[in-house]
Structures are given as structure tokens and as C-alpha cells.
Amino acid sequence: MNGNKQAAGVYSVPKQWAERAFIDAQRYEAMYAASIANPEEFWGEHGKRIHWIKPYSTVKNTSFESGKVSIRWFEDGTTNVSYNCIDRHLTERGDKFAIISVGDDPKDDARITYRELYAHVMKWANVLRSQGIGKGDKVTVYLPMIPELTYAMLACTRIGAIHSTLSTNCPPKVLASCIADAASTVVVTADSGTRGGRKLELKVKLDAALDKLPEVVTSVIVVKHTGAPVSMLKGRDHYYDELAETVPDQCPPEEMKAEDPLFVLYTSGSTGKPKGVVHTTGGYLVYTAMTHQYVFDYRDGDIHWCTAEISWITGHSYTVYGPLANGATTLIFEGTPTYPSMSRYWDIIDKHKVSLFYTAPTAIRSLMGSGEDAVKSNSLASLRLLGSVGEPIDPKTWDWYHRVVGGGRCPIVDTWFQTETGGILMTPLPGATELKPGSVGTPFFGVRPELVDAAGNVLDGVANGNLVIADSWPGQMRTLYRDHERFEQEYFSIYPDKYFTGDGARRDAGGHYSITGRIDDVINVSGHRIGTAEVESALVAHASVSEAAVVGYPHEIKGQGIYAYVTLIDGEAASDELRKELVSWVRKEIGPIFTIDKVQFAQGLPKTTSGKIIRRILRKIAEDKCTEFGDTSTLSNPAVVDHLIDNRLNRK
Ligand code: ATP
Numbered sequence: 001m002n003g004n005k006q007a008a009g010v011y012s013v014p015k016q017w018a019e020r021a022f023i024d025a026q027r028y029e030a031m032y033a034a035s036i037a038n039p040e041e042f043w044g045e046h047g048k049r050i051h052w053i054k055p056y057s058t059v060k061n062t063s064f065e066s067g068k069v070s071i072r073w074f075e076d077g078t079t080n081v082s083y084n085c086i087d088r089h090l091t092e093r094g095d096k097f098a099i100i101s102v103g104d105d106p107k108d109d110a111r112i113t114y115r116e117l118y119a120h121v122m123k124w125a126n127v128l129r130s131q132g133i134g135k136g137d138k139v140t141v142y143l144p145m146i147p148e149l150t151y152a153m154l155a156c157t158r159i160g161a162i163h164s165t166l167s168t169n170c171p172p173k174v175l176a177s178c179i180a181d182a183a184s185t186v187v188v189t190a191d192s193g194t195r196g197g198r199k200l201e202l203k204v205k206l207d208a209a210l211d212k213l214p215e216v217v218t219s220v221i222v223v224k225h226t227g228a229p230v231s232m233l234k235g236r237d238h239y240y241d242e243l244a245e246t247v248p249d250q251c252p253p254e255e256m257k258a259e260d261p262l263f264v265l266y267t268s269g270s271t272g273k274p275k276g277v278v279h280t281t282g283g284y285l286v287y288t289a290m291t292h293q294y295v296f297d298y299r300d301g302d303i304h305w306c307t308a309e310i311s312w313i314t315g316h317s318y319t320v321y322g323p324l325a326n327g328a329t330t331l332i333f334e335g336t337p338t339y340p341s342m343s344r345y346w347d348i349i350d351k352h353k354v355s356l357f358y359t360a361p362t363a364i365r366s367l368m369g370s371g372e373d374a375v376k377s378n379s380l381a382s383l384r385l386l387g388s389v390g391e392p393i394d395p396k397t398w399d400w401y402h403r404v405v406g407g408g409r410c411p412i413v414d415t416w417f418q419t420e421t422g423g424i425l426m427t428p429l430p431g432a433t434e435l436k437p438g439s440v441g442t443p444f445f446g447v448r449p450e451l452v453d454a455a456g457n458v459l460d461g462v463a464n465g466n467l468v469i470a471d472s473w474p475g476q477m478r479t480l481y482r483d484h485e486r487f488e489q490e491y492f493s494i495y496p497d498k499y500f501t502g503d504g505a506r507r508d509a510g511g512h513y514s515i516t517g518r519i520d521d522v523i524n525v526s527g528h529r530i531g532t533a534e535v536e537s538a539l540v541a542h543a544s545v546s547e548a549a550v551v552g553y554p555h556e557i558k559g560q561g562i563y564a565y566v567t568l569i570d571g572e573a574a575s576d577e578l579r580k581e582l583v584s585w586v587r588k589e590i591g592p593i594f595t596i597d598k599v600q601f602a603q604g605l606p607k608t609t610s611g612k613i614i615r616r617i618l619r620k621i622a623e624d625k626c627t628e629f630g631d632t633s634t635l636s637n638p639a640v641v642d643h644l645i646d647n648r649l650n651r652k
């Protein structure tokens with residue numbers, strides 16, 4: 001049996017990209033140096049890309065000093081996010097499509113112009129007001145990927161309310177805890193939704209959550225989406241349509257301070273209970289708009305499609321706020337990549353002439369499994385740039401994405417960021433950075449990454465260490481909702497005076513970074529610290545392997561042994577022979593210290609509702625501590641875990 005050799009190629013920047021892109025290599029160097037040498041001046045200039053009601057006179061007022069962490073940008077300026085995302089485009093782009101909305105059913109799609117968006121958002125704002133919502137109040141938004149989700153979020157920003165948007169995958173327990181944590185008095189939902197042909201019982205799940213919180217929520221606004229009948233609690237539940245009839249059409253934007261909270265967003269929960277991350281108004285919008293333009297080389301006329309659910313940071317920043325602040329056309333899709341067929345994504349790209357396509361490795365891997373034919377029935381000629389985000393992308397998947405989806409001509413921006421960072425912190429820039437599969441390139445303007453060892457010593461040059469950020473950037477989170485102490489503790493105390501990302505990374509001689517995995521997941525084999533990404537990439541490079549996750553477990557001689565969970569491609573059978581072959585394959589690919597001790601074949605891997613592998617659960621199974629999983633509220637596929645437990649290899 002032969003595997004594919006791991007792609008190790010480096011792609012230099014094509015001439016036409018270097019010539020045409022906003023940022024070429026020289027400009028990157030100059031702008032980056034300027035952003036670090038004088039952040040005040042740099043951001044003072046770039047802050048002007050958004051409209052300010054009252055211009056700022058101070059730019060940066062930030063401290064990472066442990067115990068006194070305070071992050072304020074453009075603090076005496078005032079602005080309004082919905083004004084920036086809608087009103088200011090109306091004269092020149094009123095008839096341009098702001099949103100292309102693609103339904104779960106391929107027959108359903110809709111286009112919304114900026115002028116229509118304006119009308120919808122003002123109506124929504126007045127409906128929220130009619131339910132007692134004003135400046136500083138919290139609204140939970142629990143909607144499928146339909147235009148109303150964007151209307152509701154922008155309506156909050158119009159009147160200065162703070163939104164907390166939750167994934168439709170959230171089970172009632174998580175819904176209840178997030179609603180209670182954010183203390184939202186109003187929740188917006190839909191009767192139900194459909195995703196991948198399956199019904200999403202949104203109102204039913206919300207009712208179950210609210211049963212646990214009788215006091216908190218005074219109003220539920222229900223969008224009639226599928227038209228399915230749902231139970232409505234008198235006095236509390238209202239259909240949006242009925243409320244809309246009773247409120248005015250016009251709603252001027254509220255003047256907001258730059259540091260007024262914009263939203264609370266809960267993290268994916270890969271490493272534990274989700275945290276309520278708080279982002280504010282001015283700096284966030286400047287940073288997401290600027291990264292959207294430069295990272296994706298966004299131009300007027302591009303059709304931008306970020307497939308992430310809007311309820312994750314990627315959707316907030318690169319489906320809604322960044323693109324709309326730039327006057328872009330953004331596509332939102334209600335369904336899944338595999339319904340009604342494996343070519344759904346590619347059909348949408350051709351039909352709507354998508355030019356910038358941004359998705360996650362987990363989606364690409366699942367589509368790669370169905371072969372190239374599903375892609376090749378479409379031309380994909382409109383694509384000019386591809387993006388990846390959410391997890392490390394292994395070189396085999398990168399190569400397939402580049403060759404089969406991008407036709408070899410589209411650069412891939414592998415963007416690293418976190419809910420906490422608001423926008424992309426490290427990425428290749430398509431006109432400036434040579435592309436190396438598995439590398440997240442170089443820092444964006446104003447971002448100062450450092451690698452440190454466990455004791456906090458800064459590592460220079462080529463190095464492998466823990467990734468911290470030495471100074472603030474405008475899109476950074478400001479606090480954890482109602483828990484500034486935990487914010488300080490979790491992010492600024494481990495390496496005093498630096499923002500701790502929780503991720504490990506490697507830096508090569510050219511100053512390019514690769515994310516090696518989460519630090520919690522590092523495996524220590526006979527004194528060698530091994531990140532998960534490298535071993536997993538090597539496993540996935542084998543032709544029989546679809547997906548892999550590795551964790552450490554206590555080992556008498558080596559300290560920790562490497563335990564691999566492997567799912568095979570369709571039609572491939574698990575065998576002892578294959579197990580042995582995978583072990584020797586990985587040794588050959590990346591070296592003998594990476595000798596895997598145990599290989600468990602799996603039907604699937606435990607994932608969060610956003611599709612990220614939860615290695616913390618896998619670690620417990622490998623340690624035979626199957627009753628100690630901790631918070632599993634964001635686990636999307638519990639049946640997979642039962643199967644893993646039944647077939648575990650370490651039993652006492
Ligand atoms: P929690 O913090 O609750 O455990 P989470 O970290 O999964 O959840 P997110 O903020 O959605 O929540 O994810 C950010 C993390 O995703 C990063 O810290 C990193 O581990 C991973 N990540 C994101 N983009 C990339 C990328 N391009 N390459 C490698 N890893 C990435």
C-alpha cells in the first residue's frame with residue numbers, strides 16, 4: 001500500500017499578484033515596520049478608514065501589565081457600526097447587493113441590496129426598541145444562517161445594544177447558560193430552520209432552555225422562517241412580522257463611544273467551558289475591515305463567501321462586519337457542504353460567481369474524501385483566492401484545496417486567529433508572502449508575535465515555542481464578560497505582561513510561522529515536546545487516512561506515549577497490518593521520535609459544534625479515565641465518543 005508523499009512545495013508569489021495586490025512584499029515590510037515602530041501614528045492613520053461621528057484625538061491607550069490590563073483604542077472617538085456597514089455606502093452602492101442569501105434547498109436564494117438592508121435594519125432596530133432594548137442592553141440572537149441574522153445583529157449595533165449570537169447547534173443546556181451569563185432580556189429566534197435537509201427545532205430548543213430561566217428573558221422575537229407552527233407563550237413570545245407592523249420605518253443610528261461593547265461571543269469550547277469574549281466598537285471595526293481588505297485582497301465587485309457560521313468569530317468578522325464595512329457583497333449559506341450532494345459548495349460558487357472563498361480544513365477534508373469528480377463538474381472559474389481557518393491545515397489537504405478547488409491559480413491564505421483576537425493575526429498576504437502548506441505566514445500589521453519557552457524566555461530566530469503577543473492591536477478582546485479577573489488570569493498572568501494565545505508555534509528562517517497545536521495538547525516524549533499538528537499531518541498524508549488526532553498518555557519509559565485516533569477513507573478496512581504501516585509511515589515522514597505507540601481506528605472524532613477536534617476528551621479515553629471528561633456541552637457528536645470508549649486500547 002502506498003501513501004501520497006506529503007507535499008512540501010513552496011509557492012512563490014505569482015507576478016500578477018505581486019503587481020496587482022494591495023500589498024506586495026516591499027510594501028508589507030515597510031508598513032509592518034512602521035506599524036511596530038509607531039503604532040500611534042500607524043493606527044491613527046488607518047483608523048480613518050471608518051466613519052467617525054466625532055474623530056478621535058487619542059489612538060492607543062493599552063497596558064498588558066499583569067493586574068492592570070486595560071485595552072482602549074480611539075477612546076474619545078464616537079461612531080456607529082451599522083452606519084459604517086450600511087448608510088455610508090448608500091450614495092454609491094445603494095443598489096449593489098450587500099447579501100446573497102442561499103437557502104438549504106438549492107432552489108432558494110435571495111439578493112438584498114444595501115438600500116434594502118438599510119430598510120430592514122431600521123425596522124429591526126425599532127422592533128428591538130419596542131421590546132425595551134436600548135443602549136447597553138443585551139440581546140441573544142439564535143437564528144439560522146438567514147439574512148434576518150444579519151439584520152438583527154446590525155439592528156443591535158444601530159441602537160447600541162450588545163448582541164450575543166449563538167450557534168443553531170447549541171443544545172438547550174448551552175443556550176440556557178449563555179443566555180443567563182449574558183443576562184439577555186430579549187432573545188431572537190426562528191420558528192425552525194433546515195440544514196442539510198434536516199429540521200432545526202430552534203423554538204423548541206429555546207423553549208427548553210428558557211424553562212430553566214423563567215426570570216431572565218422577558219421577550220422572544222420569532223422570525224417566521226419555515227412557517228412551521230410553534231408554541232408561543234402569551235406575553236413573552238411575538239412574531240417579528242406582527243411587531244414590525246406596529247413600529248416606524250426610520251431609525252437614526254446611536255452615537256457610540258469607540259470602547260462601548262459591540263458584542264459578547266462565546267468561544268468554541270475546544271478546551272473547556274466557553275468563555276464570553278467581549279469586543280468593542282471602534283477598534284474592532286477598523287481591524288476587521290482592514291484585514292478583510294488586505295488579507296483577501298478584496299476589491300469592489302468581488303463576491304465574498306465565508307462558510308463559517310455567523311455565530312463564530314469568523315462569521316462575525318468575515319461574513320458580517322469586515323465585508324459590510326468595506327461595502328462588499330457577502331454570501332450567507334443556510335445549508336451544509338454535503339447536501340443535497342457533495343458538490344453543493346462548488347455549485348454555489350459557480351452559480352453566484354464567488355471570487356473569494358474562505359472555509360475550514362474540516363470541511364475541505366470531508367469533501368476531499370468524495371474525490372475530484374464532485375468538484376470538476378463545476379468550472380470554479382470565478383475563484384481568485386481561497387482561505388482556510390479554524391484548525392491547522394495539513395499539507396495533503398492544502399495541496400488538494402490548491403490544486404483541485406483553486407485550479408493551481410488561487411493563492412491560499414491560511415489565517416490564524418481566535419475569538420479573542422477579533423480578527424486575523426497571522427496570515428500570508430496574497431501579493432506578498434510565498435505560500436508553504438501548513439504555514440500561517442507572517443503577522444498582520446501591528447501584531448507582535450513572540451515565541452517563548454515554558455519559563456517565559458523569548459526565543460529568537462528559528463524556534464518552536466509557546467505563542468504570545470507582546471502588544472495590543474485594535475481588534476483585541478477587552479475583557480471576559482463580567483469576569484475581568486479571569487481575563488487577566490487566563491491571558492496575561494502565565495507570561496506576565498504578554499497576551500498568551502494558548503497555541504504553540506514554530507518559526508522558520510524566513511520568519512514564517514506554523515501553528516503546532518494547542519499547548520494543552522503538547523505531548524512530551526522523552527523530553528521532546530511534540531505538537532499535535534505535525535504528527536496528525538503526517539498521518540493524514542497517508543493515502544488510507546481521512547482524519548487523525550493524537551494525544552499523549554502516561555508511559556513508563558518515555559514519560560508520555562503517543563496515542564493516535566485514525567479515521568480511514570471510505571472503503572479502507574482497519575487491520576493490524578495497516579496499524580503497523582501507519583506507525584512506520586510517520587517515523588519515515590517526520591522522524592523516529594514521533595514513533596506512535598497506539599493506533600485506535602475510529603468511526604469519527606469528537607468535535608465541537610464548530611467542527612474542531614476536542615482532544616481533551618481523547619486524552620481522557622487514552623488514559624482510561626472515561627468518567628472525567630469535564631464540560632462536554634459543546635460536543636456535537638456524543639455517539640462517536642461512546643464508540644471510542646468501547647474500543648479504547650488502554651484498559652486497567
Ligand atoms: P476554547 O478557547 O473555548 O477552547 P477554541 O479555542 O476552539 O475554543 P476559537 O476561538 O473558535 O475557540 O478557536 C481559536 C483556535 O483555533 C486557535 O487558538 C487555534 O488553536 C485554532 N486555529 C484557528 N485558526 C487556525 C489556523 N489557521 N491554523 C491553526 N490553528 C488555528
Ligand code: MG
Nearest residue numbers: 267271418502
Ligand atoms: Mg481558544
